[in-house]
Amino acid sequence: MNTRPRHPNKEIENAVRYAENEGWGYRATGHSSHAWGRLLCPLRQQDGCLMSIWSTPRVPINHARQIQRKVDQCYH
Template sequence: MISSGRHPKKAIAEAIKHAREQGLIVIERHGGHRWGVIVCMRCKGRFSVWCTPRVPENDAAKIHRFCARHRECS
């Protein structure tokens, strides 16, 4: 099932929204189990977002950590 810009897991969808607010680029590109990628345009850092994580809250926390590490970049 292809979504229209929103991740199917609520915790991850909120983390992606936070990443967008921080100025990071979110590219929704489905391939296998990957939902998309979060990219820091200044340092070219990338974080893959998976569609079917075992524990969505853990992946959401990883997205928040990625945002915190790249806060100064954006």
């Protein structure tokens, strides 16, 4: 497993852990300062699911739910 930074927001950190339990992996974005990173679905491919995680979304709980929904929708 690659190491990832903890997300500063608790709800989003929980959503990220949920994704990791489903086999998703963290990738740093690097070029974007607004994004905390990306989550790649278990397929880990260009045509797989990709979720950009913001570092400071306006409504963190909504973003956390968005992450969970994306994980639940993934069929890979």
